Amino acid sequence: MHEFQPLIDEHKDIYEIINKFKTALESTNKFTVMDELRNFKKGLDRVLDSHFATEERILFQKIEGKVTNEPDLIKNVLDEHKDIYKKKILLDELFDKYEIKHTDIGYEALIQLASDLADTLYNHAYVEDMTIFAFAGIVLSDEEKQIIAKELAKTSKKTKSK
Ligand SMILES: [Fe+2]
Ligand SMILES: [Fe+2]
Numbered sequence: 001m002h003e004f005q006p007l008i009d010e011h012k013d014i015y016e017i018i019n020k021f022k023t024a025l026e027s028t029n030k031f032t033v034m035d036e037l038r039n040f041k042k043g044l045d046r047v048l049d050s051h052f053a054t055e056e057r058i059l060f061q062k063i064e065g066k067v068t069n070e071p072d073l074i075k076n077v078l079d080e081h082k083d084i085y086k087k088k089i090l091l092d093e094l095f096d097k098y099e100i101k102h103t104d105i106g107y108e109a110l111i112q113l114a115s116d117l118a119d120t121l122y123n124h125a126y127v128e129d130m131t132i133f134a135f136a137g138i139v140l141s142d143e144e145k146q147i148i149a150k151e152l153a154k155t156s157k158k159t160k161s162k
Pocket of ligand 2: 128
């Protein structure tokens with residue numbers, strides 16, 4: 001098993017949540033799209049906070065300073081975490097307003113916002129898969145990777161038993 005398997009599995013989960021929503025966007029039925037938007041938000045509520053927190057606490061801290069050829073790599077993904085959180089909070093707010101009074105935000109604008117969040121998150125996870133996880137595999141010692149694997153296993157057990 002890969003040392004970062006729990007994080008990779010969470011990315012798979014994230015890709016699935018996004019793909020389901022993006023597929024629903026092809027529908028012309030507003031009710032179908034809104035239902036899937038609800039599922040998209042629920043899916044993110046389930047996985048996003050714990051996934052970002054685990055990455056930041058267990059993986060990023062350990063490789064920061066070691067990736068000297070890409071000094072901004074960790075800073076960039078941390079900025080993206082903040083940006084994704086902000087977009088998610090805005091989506092929740094506007095979704096609630098849309099459900100209550102249709103005047104604050106129109107359907108098209110709401111779906112555009114959700115779609116933008118989905119794209120941002122997809123690209124973020126993809127960059128992590130292709131760069132951070134790959135760099136971590138190179139710059140960390142076997143011992144460090146084993147420590148990370150143990151910490152990740154502990155965290156994912158806790159999350160699953162919630
Ligand atoms: Fe991340
Ligand atoms: Fe991630």
